[in-house]
Amino acid sequence: MSIREIFALICFLIAIIFGLGGIIGLFRFRDPYSRLHAGSLCGTTCALSTFFGLLLLSSSIGMATRIVVIIVFFLISAPTGSSIVGRFIWESNDTEQTKKKKEQVL
Amino acid sequence: MLVVMQWFLLFAAFACIIRLLLGATVSDRLVALNVLAGVSLALLVLWGVKQERVLYLDVALVYDIFGFIGLLAITRFLKDRPSEGEDL
Numbered sequence: 001m002s003i004r005e006i007f008a009l010i011c012f013l014i015a016i017i018f019g020l021g022g023i024i025g026l027f028r029f030r031d032p033y034s035r036l037h038a039g040s041l042c043g044t045t046c047a048l049s050t051f052f053g054l055l056l057l058s059s060s061i062g063m064a065t066r067i068v069v070i071i072v073f074f075l076i077s078a079p080t081g082s083s084i085v086g087r088f089i090w091e092s093n094d095t096e097q098t099k100k101k102k103e104q105v106l
Numbered sequence: 107m108l109v110v111m112q113w114f115l116l117f118a119a120f121a122c123i124i125r126l127l128l129g130a131t132v133s134d135r136l137v138a139l140n141v142l143a144g145v146s147l148a149l150l151v152l153w154g155v156k157q158e159r160v161l162y163l164d165v166a167l168v169y170d171i172f173g174f175i176g177l178l179a180i181t182r183f184l185k186d187r188p189s190e191g192e193d194l
Contacts, residue, residue, distance in 0.1 A: 023122075026137075036137045067163060074144070085133070092185065
């Protein structure tokens with residue numbers, strides 16, 4: 001187990017912990033907002049630490065640069081996607097909690 | 107190590123698909139779709155590194171771009187449609 005593999009193992013363990021937390025949150029929460037939080041937590045953090053682990057395990061330079069490009073673009077697209085879904089939930093006021101929240105805010 | 111990670115990501119993807127099918131409201135489904143995009147991207151990159159094929163990484167990048175644009179299109183389409191009951 002070289003140094004790189006040990007660090008990759010740590011990254012994978014982080015990914016598994018956050019992934020499990022996100023999945024459990026995705027099923028247990030009832031409010032779409034908290035599901036969005038748990039879901040995007042799992043989707044973004046778990047994927048990101050997997051990418052870092054894979055970056056350490058990548059064999060050639062070409063592969064490493066491609067993974068860095070994927071990480072950069074993933075960091076741009078995933079949170080933006082989550083905020084867009086959040087805005088959609090807020091505007092489409094599906095649940096009664098959303099209406100209550102809107103009265104509080106407006 | 108990579109195999110364990112691969113099975114875990116597959117489990118996460120199935121959990122998202124189940125959440126997608128179960129989701130009562132449209133917003134739950136969108137949340138599950140957003141997570142599914144991230145998890146399947148991680149799976150694609152993992153398979154690319156596991157089999158040392160650089161082609162998978164290019165596919166993953168294009169998949170991420172189109173997944174994001176697809177999500178934009180879906181939310182834009184669903185926003186104009188009056189959801190059940192109230193008209194927007």
